[in-house]
Amino acid sequence: MFVIDPRSREPLYEQLARQLRWQIAMGFLTGDEALPSVRQLSGELGINPNTIQKAYRVMEAEGLIYARPGRGNFVTPAAGEQRRKQQEAQMRRVEEAIRSAKEMGIGRERIQETWREFSAKKRLDSGGREP
Secondary structure, X not given: OOOOOOOOOOOHHHHHHHHHHHHHHOOOOXXXXXXXXXXXXXXXXXXXXXXXXXXXXXHHHOOOEEEEOOOEEEEOOOHHHHXXXXXXXXXXXXXXXXXXXXHOOOOHHHHHHHHHHHHHHHHHHOOOOOO
């Protein structure tokens, strides 16, 4: 379910939170679905339970999951829709940045080259995996 790279410069809790966000956005995790327990995930990934808890706290602060004392952590019912709205807003910002670059005389080839370089770097950083 989750892949953590202890050699990455990205903190472990951020790696986990990023993968949770992606799974919610893609619909792999749906509203009110239970997440693995802190203890279970800690054992599976071989990392400190506090690290798992920190990732869950970050996600809770973002409104994507909620905790039920004694029951665990669950995906917020509207989390997928909320995440899709955030993605749409981000895509509008990307489109505006591209428009602005074109207005400054930066051609399509240079924009595409920048994207390819960025994508290649992200693949290397994540060991070739999505997200």
